[in-house]
Amino acid sequence: xxxxxxxxxxxxxxxxxxxxxxxxxxxxxxxxxxxxxxxxxxxxxxxxxxxxxxxxxxxxxxxxxxxxxxxxxxxxxxxxxxxxxxxxxxxxxxxxxxxxxxxxxxxxxxxxxxxxxxxxxxxxxxxxxxxxxxxxxxxxxxxxxxxxxxxxxxxxxxxxxxxxxxxxxxxxxxxxxxxxxxxxxxxxxxxxxxxxxxxxxxxxxxxxxxxxxxxxxxxxxxxxxxxxxxxxxxxxxxxxxxxxxxxxxxxxxxxxxxxxxxxxxxxxxxxxxxxxxxxxxxxxxxxxxxxxxxxxxxxxxxxxxxxxxx
Ligand SMILES: Nc1ncnc2c1ncn2[C@@H]1O[C@H](COP(=O)(O)OP(=O)(O)OP(=O)(O)O)[C@@H](O)[C@H]1O
Ligand SMILES: [Mg+2]
Numbered sequence: 343x344x345x346x347x348x349x350x351x352x353x354x355x356x357x358x359x360x361x362x363x364x365x366x367x368x369x370x371x372x373x374x375x376x377x378x379x380x381x382x383x384x385x386x387x388x389x390x391x392x393x394x395x396x397x398x399x400x401x402x403x404x405x406x407x408x409x410x411x412x413x414x415x416x417x418x419x420x421x422x423x424x425x426x427x428x429x430x431x432x433x434x435x436x437x438x439x440x441x442x443x444x445x446x447x448x449x450x451x452x453x454x455x456x457x458x459x460x461x462x463x464x465x466x467x468x469x470x471x472x473x474x475x476x477x478x479x480x481x482x483x484x485x486x487x488x489x490x491x492x493x494x495x496x497x498x499x500x501x502x503x504x505x506x507x508x509x510x511x512x513x514x515x516x517x518x519x520x521x522x523x524x525x526x527x528x529x530x531x532x533x534x535x536x537x538x539x540x541x542x543x544x545x546x547x548x549x550x551x552x553x554x555x556x557x558x559x560x561x562x563x564x565x566x567x568x569x570x571x572x573x574x575x576x577x578x579x580x581x582x583x584x585x586x587x588x589x590x591x592x593x594x595x596x597x598x599x600x601x602x603x604x605x606x607x608x609x610x611x612x613x614x615x616x617x618x619x620x621x622x623x624x625x626x627x628x629x630x631x632x633x634x635x636x637x638x639x640x641x642x643x644x645x646x647x648x649x650x651x652x
Contacts, residue, residue: 392421392422393420393421393423393456393457393544393545394418394419394420394443394456394545394579395418395453395454396416396417396418396419396442396443396452396453396454396455397417397452397453398416398417398451398452399413399415399416399417399439399442399449399453399454400413400414400415400452401413401416401438401447401450402450411601411602412435412601412602413435413438413439413442413449413602413603414602414604415452415604416435416439417605418439418596420579420594421577422544422575423576424577424578424593424594425568425571425578425591425593426577426578426579426580426592426593426594426595427579427580427581427582427587427591427595428579428581428582429581429582429585429588429596429597429634430598430600431598431599431600431638433600434600434601435598435601435602435603436549436581436603437473437549437581440470440547440579440581443456443461443547443579444461444465444468445460445461445462456545457545466490466493466494466543467543468543468545468546468547469490469538469539469543469545469546469547470538470546470548470549471535471538471547471551472534473549473550473581475530475531475533475534476534477530477533477534477537478522479521479522479523480521481521482518482519482520482522483514483517483519483521483525483529483533484502484505484506484518484519486522486537487505487508487509487533487536487537489537490537490541491504491505491540505536508537508539508540509533509536511539511570512532512535512539512563512566513559513562513563514529514532514536517529527554528554528555528556528559530554531551531553531554531555532563534551535563535567538551539570542574543576544576545576545577545579546571546576546577546579547578547579548579548580548581550582550583552564553582564587564590564591565617565618567591568591568616568617569616572615572616580592585634585638588634589630590617590619590621590622592611593610594608594609594610594611595607595608595609595611595630595634596608597609597637597638607633607634607637609630609633609634609637611626611630613626613627
């Protein structure tokens with residue numbers, strides 16, 4: 343069940359940064375406790391069709407006594423079955439936002455609803471591909487993919503068959519018994535993808551999962567990933583630095599500003615599915631790319647990837 347509120351965030355969200363910092367030390371549980379009180383709960387309505395709904399997320403880090411304001415009122419919603427991308431300058435807070443959704447990072451104020459529940463670690467309905475991939479080097483390719491099955495009650499034979507199927511999906515047939523040090527960077531990314539597909543989660547959070555792939559492999563894995571999402575009706579939120587990739591794959595693209603990051607544009611991509619690389623020359627595709635470049639302040643830039651602002 344998804345709880346929504348039309349009320350502005352209350353409690354610590356209205357406070358000065360110092361109050362927010364105190365809430366952060368206590369972790370998100372305190373923030374939710376404060377916000378979940380009295381009139382606020384009464385104003386809530388139910389929307390079961392949402393995979394993600396965040397409202398006015400504020401996030402600060404404190405490092406060596408300095409306050410780093412990372413997220414400034416980030417509100418994002420994603421329906422079940424939708425594939426969306428998050429794009430914004432390096433260091434703006436995309437990975438931090440994904441970690442908040444996965445319950446791996448606290449936040450100072452705002453509300454977060456993921457598949458009708460609070461974020462929290464130990465949820466098996468959310469699959470996560472970390473920017474650093476978080477693979478286990480002492481394990482083989484197959485044993486890395488099998489990892490999620492070890493946390494749930496799954497028949498070993500069934501798990502191995504499923505893992506081999508997804509390894510084949512990402513083109514790694516025959517590499518099951520290789521150790522991580524024996525495969526390339528791009529192959530490691532494919533292992534991480536096979537592992538997240540293995541979890542057959544209802545929501546996939548992917549932090550630059552395709553960045554180390556060459557152009558050919560990247561396009562074919564893009565297509566494959568879109569097909570898997572369409573088949574399984576999984577929702578996915580993907581962080582990417584490639585505007586073309588975001589438009590090709592997504593139903594909507596959230597464009598973030600530099601730090602403190604806000605969502606400065608939300609672009610619906612209504613190009614019909616299934617999509618192939620041929621859509622990249624269509625007017626709707628080119629227009630969406632132009633709009634995102636403009637929202638990123640890249641109108642005059644030559645490259646369609648996002649990097650540190652000058
Ligand atoms: N655990 C942490 N402690 C302190 N500061 C952090 C922590 N994690 C992230 N930050 C800071 O938060 C800001 C956003 O970092 P984040 O990794 O979310 O950016 P990003 O948008 O994912 O960047 P990139 O595109 O380069 O991956 C940075 O200033 C970073 O230094
Ligand atoms: Mg990142």
